Amino acid sequence: MEQFFILRTYPAQSDSVTLEGVKLRKSFVFFSNVNAAIRRSVWDQIKFPEMIKGEEEEWAKRALLAGYKILYDGDAAVYHSHKYTLKTVFQECFDTGAFMPVVYRGEGAYYPMQDVFFDGLRYVSGEFNFMLRNGYWYWIPYAILYDLMKFLGIFLGSKQRYMPVWMKRALCRKKNHWEEYTDVIKEPV
Numbered sequence: 001m002e003q004f005f006i007l008r009t010y011p012a013q014s015d016s017v018t019l020e021g022v023k024l025r026k027s028f029v030f031f032s033n034v035n036a037a038i039r040r041s042v043w044d045q046i047k048f049p050e051m052i053k054g055e056e057e058e059w060a061k062r063a064l065l066a067g068y069k070i071l072y073d074g075d076a077a078v079y080h081s082h083k084y085t086l087k088t089v090f091q092e093c094f095d096t097g098a099f100m101p102v103v104y105r106g107e108g109a110y111y112p113m114q115d116v117f118f119d120g121l122r123y124v125s126g127e128f129n130f131m132l133r134n135g136y137w138y139w140i141p142y143a144i145l146y147d148l149m150k151f152l153g154i155f156l157g158s159k160q161r162y163m164p165v166w167m168k169r170a171l172c173r174k175k176n177h178w179e180e181y182t183d184v185i186k187e188p189v
Contacts, residue, residue, distance in 0.1 A: 002081060002145050004130045008123075014074045031060035031070060035078035042068060049174045052177045054055055054094075054099030070160055090149040097157020098172070113160035116158075 009030070033048075033056050044063050048055045060070055084092060100116070124147050131139055153171075160168050168178045 001127060001129075001139065001146055002083075004127045007130075008126065010074075012074045016074045017070045019067075031056045034080045050103070052098055052174055053095040054103055054171070057099070057103045060133075068074075078123065080087050086145055086149050088173065089146060090153040091171065093150045093153025094157035094171045095153075098160045098168075100154070101161075102159055116154065120147075121153075122164035127141075130153075163187055 024060060042063060046059060046066060050060050051058060065068065082092075124143075127147070128140060131137055131143065156171060160172075163171075165178050169175050172178070
């Protein structure tokens with residue numbers, strides 16, 4: 001599952017993203033600062049906001065809306081991985097779901113929940129096909145549970161504004177976040 005995610009998210013071919021009159025979609029704002037370089041002049045203009053998660057996507061959205069281009073270099077390499085249990089993948093995805101309505105709000109943004117659902121189905125279909133093609137068929141039962149935890153986490157996280165703080169703390173990965181502030185995002189000072 002992690003191998004499929006890495007190959008799909010970080011492909012070998014380089015690419016670039018600009019808005020140029022199209023509505024902002026999730027695929028446009030994926031940005032990882034694990035191995036990123038940002039021009040100083042852009043960094044001085046657009047700071048990363050403090051968020052429970054997704055500050056990279058929020059920054060990418062702001063940079064694209066300001067007219068900048070985001071380049072992806074398929075040759076750039078870094079070692080970075082996670083070993084998520086069913087519990088931690090749910091919690092991570094709860095945090096992801098909490099930030100999605102914030103990132104995909106306002107000017108030029110468009111990513112309704114039905115698109116999240118259908119994108120998730122396409123992802124799972126691709127993941128299962130990858131497992132079958134590469135002899136990992138025995139992982140499919142676990143992948144079903146794993147992907148179910150991801151879906152539930154994202155869905156419930158996207159509804160966090162209707163939950164009491166104790167419930168958010170119980171479901172999220174970054175427990176101390178809800179102690180520090182009550183919203184998903186704090187603007188940089």
